[in-house]
Amino acid sequence: MVCWLFTLLNACHTDVQLCSKVFALVIFARRPLRLEELTEAIWCLESEPHNKLQQKAKPNVNSIRTIVQPFIEFINTNKTDDSSAEEQYTCRVLHSTLRDFLVDHPNILCDNSSDLRISAEWPARACLRYLGQSRYSGLLVRREGRWLDVTEDPVDCHPLLVYAAKYWDKHLDDVTVTDSGSVESFITSPNFRTCVQVQSLWVEAQFAFFSRPDEGDGFNTYVRRVFPSWFARAQNGPGQRLWTDYRRFLHEWIYFLSCEQCGGEKTCEILPYVGQLDRMWFGALGPNNFLSRLESRCTSFAFQTDADSDEMRYVFDAVSETGDEIMILRIQSVNMFLYHMHLIAEVDL
Numbered sequence: 001m002v003c004w005l006f007t008l009l010n011a012c013h014t015d016v017q018l019c020s021k022v023f024a025l026v027i028f029a030r031r032p033l034r035l036e037e038l039t040e041a042i043w044c045l046e047s048e049p050h051n052k053l054q055q056k057a058k059p060n061v062n063s064i065r066t067i068v069q070p071f072i073e074f075i076n077t078n079k080t081d082d083s084s085a086e087e088q089y090t091c092r093v094l095h096s097t098l099r100d101f102l103v104d105h106p107n108i109l110c111d112n113s114s115d116l117r118i119s120a121e122w123p124a125r126a127c128l129r130y131l132g133q134s135r136y137s138g139l140l141v142r143r144e145g146r147w148l149d150v151t152e153d154p155v156d157c158h159p160l161l162v163y164a165a166k167y168w169d170k171h172l173d174d175v176t177v178t179d180s181g182s183v184e185s186f187i188t189s190p191n192f193r194t195c196v197q198v199q200s201l202w203v204e205a206q207f208a209f210f211s212r213p214d215e216g217d218g219f220n221t222y223v224r225r226v227f228p229s230w231f232a233r234a235q236n237g238p239g240q241r242l243w244t245d246y247r248r249f250l251h252e253w254i255y256f257l258s259c260e261q262c263g264g265e266k267t268c269e270i271l272p273y274v275g276q277l278d279r280m281w282f283g284a285l286g287p288n289n290f291l292s293r294l295e296s297r298c299t300s301f302a303f304q305t306d307a308d309s310d311e312m313r314y315v316f317d318a319v320s321e322t323g324d325e326i327m328i329l330r331i332q333s334v335n336m337f338l339y340h341m342h343l344i345a346e347v348d349l
């Protein structure tokens with residue numbers, strides 16, 4: 001190791017920078033990365049944010065493999081084929097003690113220079129930047145059995161997309177971020193809707209319900225958190241409001257997003273429309289919900305009053321059989337001890 005470090009420290013700055021990124025991506029990965037995912041993550045980090053990946057920034061796979069071997073192994077998972085296809089190789093740290101050492105010594109390749117530190121920020125930044133690319137600013141569209149991005153490029157050729165959609169918030173959990181602006185701008189951008197679409201299509205159990213016994217005889221039901229925990233729980237900033245808005249959206253649409261749970265049964269009524277998030281009625285979430293700005297096929301809106309929605313404990317509505325009347329029942333306050341309940345019923349034509 002010392003000998004390798006000596007060689008590396010005498011190498012050019014670009015090589016050391018590449019090395020620190022590769023180590024960071026591999027040791028902080030939430031599951032073993034395939035070589036093609038690692039290469040794509042490096043490519044993304046070397047490209048300008050928000051644009052598509054730049055050809056001139058594409059890393060050379062052989063340089064990646066050479067610079068970190070033997071400390072990172074590239075395991076061929078397809079024993080019957082020893083061709084050099086990147087998707088066949090999985091990256092693994094040589095030994096767990098090496099991983100522990102690098103986690104404890106993030107500055108081993110530098111003297112506190114942030115772009116050379118082996119830090120959990122690299123995978124977090126790679127995921128956020130990857131999902132923030134302009135090619136995901138619109139929903140993916142299915143054509144002839146393949147899903148295409150806005151540039152009509154098939155996304156099955158985008159190796160990091162599903163990993164980034166699944167783990168972006170988990171990687172951000174590992175990072176102490178003082179600037180939450182980049183997370184906020186991603187969540188409130190149209191790219192976030194594409195991220196939800198990818199999760200709905202390819203991330204197993206992303207929108208499943210989980211239950212745990214509560215203190216009584218019942219169960220508490222949970223859904224997966226999708227924002228970084230420090231962002232959703234921050235006392236200041238927009239995190240809590242965005243998280244509440246997102247939960248309202250899930251409350252309305254989780255069954256549409258979790259169609260994969262049905263196992264693709266032919267009788268499922270959602271299955272033909274899976275992934276078509278433009279069918280959702282974003283406008284009906286109400287103008288205060290950040291997701292209502294997203295475009296839908298149908299124009300929709302919310303029935304609501306000027307009253308503060310936080311004061312409403314329960315709201316029920318029903319549409320008449322003829323479809324030209326709607327009744328809304330709002331329960332403004334409930335005091336179980338005084339048996340006092342204030343009900344307001346409204347009829348709108």
Ligand SMILES: [Zn+2]
Pocket residue numbers: 258259260261262263264265268269270271
């Ligand atoms: Zn289904």
